[in-house]
Amino acid sequence: MEPSGPELTGDDYVVRYGLRRFRGAFLGLLVWTGFACVVAAYATAPSIAAAIALAMGELGLLAACGVEIARAARREVLFAVHPYGVYFGSGILKEDVPWELICAVEVFTEPTRIRGIPSSRRCVGIRVPGASRTRELSGTRSAYRRMSGWRVDQAKLAAAVQSYAPGLPVIDGRNRRERSQRSR
Numbered sequence: 232m233e234p235s236g237p238e239l240t241g242d243d244y245v246v247r248y249g250l251r252r253f254r255g256a257f258l259g260l261l262v263w264t265g266f267a268c269v270v271a272a273y274a275t276a277p278s279i280a281a282a283i284a285l286a287m288g289e290l291g292l293l294a295a296c297g298v299e300i301a302r303a304a305r306r307e308v309l310f311a312v313h314p315y316g317v318y319f320g321s322g323i324l325k326e327d328v329p330w331e332l333i334c335a336v337e338v339f340t341e342p343t344r345i346r347g348i349p350s351s352r353r354c355v356g357i358r359v360p361g362a363s364r365t366r367e368l369s370g371t372r373s374a375y376r377r378m379s380g381w382r383v384d385q386a387k388l389a390a391a392v393q394s395y396a397p398g399l400p401v402i403d404g405r406n407r408r409e410r411s412q413r414s415r
Contacts, residue, residue: 237313237327244312244391252380253299260292309381310355312336312391317357319376326374330396333357338385339404341377353378355388358402 239245267285274281311318316329317336335358340351356375389401 237311237315237318239308239311239313242394243314244387245308246310246381246383248302248305248307248309249381250299250303253296253303255380256292256295256299260289260296263288263292310376310383312388312395314395317374319374328357328374330399332359332373333396333399334360335400335402336388336392337372337375337402337404338383338388339375339402353382355383 267289270281270285271277308318308320310320316327317333319326319328336355337358338353338355341354342349342351344350354375354377356372359371359373361371385401385403392399392401
């Protein structure tokens with residue numbers, strides 16, 4: 232069995248995988264099933280290719296629902312603040328960053344494009360000491376995760392950070408880009 236990360240206690244701030252993404256997959260499955268039923272009911276000349284395409288869509292959405300239910304049942308740790316540092320459990324690489332390396336914890340918005348349309352995603356990350364001259368951008372962003380299907384309670388995050396690393400700032404980097412990403 233794969234390691235699940237650091238040992239977490241009841242006092243730690245922990246975000247676990249829940250049913251939020253399952254709801255989206257299930258809603259997609261319901262819409263697709265309704266579409267398939269309407270197509271089947273009104274088809275005057277059934278096509279084998281259309282039936283196969285509808286069945287493949289149905290099976291794909293069923294598989295997505297199964298994966299999301301399995302993740303929620305395992306209660307995977309996505310993000311945690313614990314006595315030894317900050318743990319990023321989501322993603323391919325799981326990272327556990329010790330407090331000695333962290334100069335700030337940041338919740339920020341990352342600009343992105345989804346199918347060519349400008350959008351943004353909320354993220355949580357850490358900053359490590361770097362060559363920044365301004366206090367606002369103290370350190371450089373080292374590790375972060377996009378919050379996809381989960382959210383961070385900023386008040387609880389700040390309280391947990393202050394209890395384990397007093398004086399460490401929790402930055403609300405709403406709509407602020409990294410200095411290196413700005414075009415000059």
